[in-house]
Amino acid sequence: MKIRLSIRYYFLGAVLLLASCMVIAFSVLTANYFNEGRDSILHRTMVQMAEIEGVTDGHPVNVIDFQIASRWQDLTEDIQLVFEEQGHKAIKLNKIIVSDSIFSRPKAGYFVVDISNSKGEKRYVAKVLEPDNDAPIEKRGMPHFIWIFAFAISGIAIFLLMLLLIMRTVAKPIEALRHWASSLNEKSLQQTPPDFQYKELNSLAEIVHNSLNTVQDSLHREHEFLRFASHELRTPIAVIRTNVELLRKINESEKASIKQNRVVERIERAGFTMSHLTETLLWLSRGDSIPPAIQKIQLNELVLRLIEELSYLLQGKTVDVTVQTSECQIELPETACRIVLTNLIRNAFQHTQNGIVSISQQGQSVIINSKEIDNDDEMKSDSNELGFGLGLKLTEKLVQQFNWQCQCQAQQTGHIVEVNFITENN
Incomplete structure (x- = not known):
C-alpha cells in the first residue's frame, strides 16, 4: 500500500529537522569557541611568562602555577610523563585533556609551550589544571558541555512548541477550506x-x-x-x-x-x-x-412480450431463437427494467445475422447468449449502421444507477450477457 505524505507533517518534520541541525551546529560551534578562547588566552599568558627573568638550567621558576624552565628535564615529572620531549611542537600550545567523556568535567588538563623569548633564550612554559577537592570549583554544578546540551534541547523544544502553534494557526483555515470544498x-x-x-x-x-x-x-x-x-x-x-x-x-x-x-x-x-x-x-x-415507480411485474411475461415485440429484427435472417422462462413475480421499476431487457434483447437480435440466440430466465436472473455461425458482409454493414454496442452502454448506466448486477462476456462468435435484478426484499 502506497503511503501518502501529509503536507502538514512534511512541513513540520522538515522545519523541525532544519531547526535541530541549526541548534546542534551552533551548539558545537559554541563549544568550539569556548575551547578556542580558553586556549588562546592561556597561550598568550604562557608566551608572556617566557619573558620572566631568573630562569636558569636546573632552577625553574613557578609563577601562579605556571612552570617556566630553560630545559625540558627541569619540568615536573607529570608534565614529562604526559608530554614526550619529541612529542610537543615548538611555539604551538600543546595540550592534553583527561576526561571520561565530552559531557563530564575534565579530571586534568596539561599544557606546555616550547618557545624562545625576546632575548632568544629557550623556555619551556607548562601549566597543569587539576580540580582541587576543597576548591569552590566543585560547587559550580554541571559542566559547560552539559549546559550547552541542555540549552540546545530547550531551544529545540521551544522552537517545536512555537512551530506547532504556528502550524495550528495556519492549518485551521486550510482544514476549513478542505471541509468546505468536500461539502x-x-x-x-x-x-x-x-x-x-x-x-x-x-x-x-x-x-x-x-x-x-x-x-x-x-x-x-x-x-x-x-x-x-x-x-x-x-x-x-x-x-x-x-x-x-x-x-x-x-x-x-x-x-x-x-x-x-x-x-x-x-x-x-x-x-x-x-x-x-x-x-x-x-x-x-x-x-x-x-423517483422510479416500483411495481410488481411478471418477469417471465415481460421477457416473452419483449421477444415478440423485437422479432421484427429477425426478418430476413437465419436465426434460431430458444427461450426458457420460469414464473417470477418481482417488484422493480418497470420502465428501467423494460429498457434494460429491451436493449439487451435488441442487441442480440440486431447483431446476429446467422446463428443462435438463447434467452434464459430463471428467477430474477436473465441470460442472453448470442452466437454467430456465419457472417454476411451486407447484413453486417446494416447492423453497424444502427450503432453497435450503444444499447449496452445505456444498459450499464441503468444497472449502475439501481445497483443491479450485469456481466457481459465477449466471445469470438458472439456475446453472453447476464443481468440479475436484485431487490431489497431479496
Missing part, C-alpha cells in the same frame, strides 16, 4: 465562498467555486439539451415509422423488388432503434428528480 453541492454553489483568513486560500476557494460552477452549468446545459432533444425526436421518429408502414403497404400492392423491400426494412429497423434509444435517453435525463 459543495448544487445548492451551496449558489452561495459565495466564506472567508479563510489568508489571501491565497481565498483565491484558491474562488478558483474551486468558479470551476465547479462552470462544470455545473455545462452539465445543466447538457441535461436540458438531452431532455429537449429526446422530446423533439419523438415526433420525427413517429413520422418515419408511420411513413414506413405506408410505404410497405404501397410496395405490397405494387409488388416492389427485393432491394426496395430491404431498404424499407432497414429504415424500419432504424426507426425502431431510434425510438428505443430516445425512450432510454429521455428516462436517463430525468436523473434523480423523479
Whole structure:
C-alpha cells in the first residue's frame, strides 16, 4: 500500500529537522569557541611568562602555577610523563585533556609551550589544571558541555512548541477550506465562498467555486439539451415509422423488388432503434428528480412480450431463437427494467445475422447468449449502421444507477450477457 505524505507533517518534520541541525551546529560551534578562547588566552599568558627573568638550567621558576624552565628535564615529572620531549611542537600550545567523556568535567588538563623569548633564550612554559577537592570549583554544578546540551534541547523544544502553534494557526483555515470544498453541492454553489483568513486560500476557494460552477452549468446545459432533444425526436421518429408502414403497404400492392423491400426494412429497423434509444435517453435525463415507480411485474411475461415485440429484427435472417422462462413475480421499476431487457434483447437480435440466440430466465436472473455461425458482409454493414454496442452502454448506466448486477462476456462468435435484478426484499 502506497503511503501518502501529509503536507502538514512534511512541513513540520522538515522545519523541525532544519531547526535541530541549526541548534546542534551552533551548539558545537559554541563549544568550539569556548575551547578556542580558553586556549588562546592561556597561550598568550604562557608566551608572556617566557619573558620572566631568573630562569636558569636546573632552577625553574613557578609563577601562579605556571612552570617556566630553560630545559625540558627541569619540568615536573607529570608534565614529562604526559608530554614526550619529541612529542610537543615548538611555539604551538600543546595540550592534553583527561576526561571520561565530552559531557563530564575534565579530571586534568596539561599544557606546555616550547618557545624562545625576546632575548632568544629557550623556555619551556607548562601549566597543569587539576580540580582541587576543597576548591569552590566543585560547587559550580554541571559542566559547560552539559549546559550547552541542555540549552540546545530547550531551544529545540521551544522552537517545536512555537512551530506547532504556528502550524495550528495556519492549518485551521486550510482544514476549513478542505471541509468546505468536500461539502459543495448544487445548492451551496449558489452561495459565495466564506472567508479563510489568508489571501491565497481565498483565491484558491474562488478558483474551486468558479470551476465547479462552470462544470455545473455545462452539465445543466447538457441535461436540458438531452431532455429537449429526446422530446423533439419523438415526433420525427413517429413520422418515419408511420411513413414506413405506408410505404410497405404501397410496395405490397405494387409488388416492389427485393432491394426496395430491404431498404424499407432497414429504415424500419432504424426507426425502431431510434425510438428505443430516445425512450432510454429521455428516462436517463430525468436523473434523480423523479423517483422510479416500483411495481410488481411478471418477469417471465415481460421477457416473452419483449421477444415478440423485437422479432421484427429477425426478418430476413437465419436465426434460431430458444427461450426458457420460469414464473417470477418481482417488484422493480418497470420502465428501467423494460429498457434494460429491451436493449439487451435488441442487441442480440440486431447483431446476429446467422446463428443462435438463447434467452434464459430463471428467477430474477436473465441470460442472453448470442452466437454467430456465419457472417454476411451486407447484413453486417446494416447492423453497424444502427450503432453497435450503444444499447449496452445505456444498459450499464441503468444497472449502475439501481445497483443491479450485469456481466457481459465477449466471445469470438458472439456475446453472453447476464443481468440479475436484485431487490431489497431479496
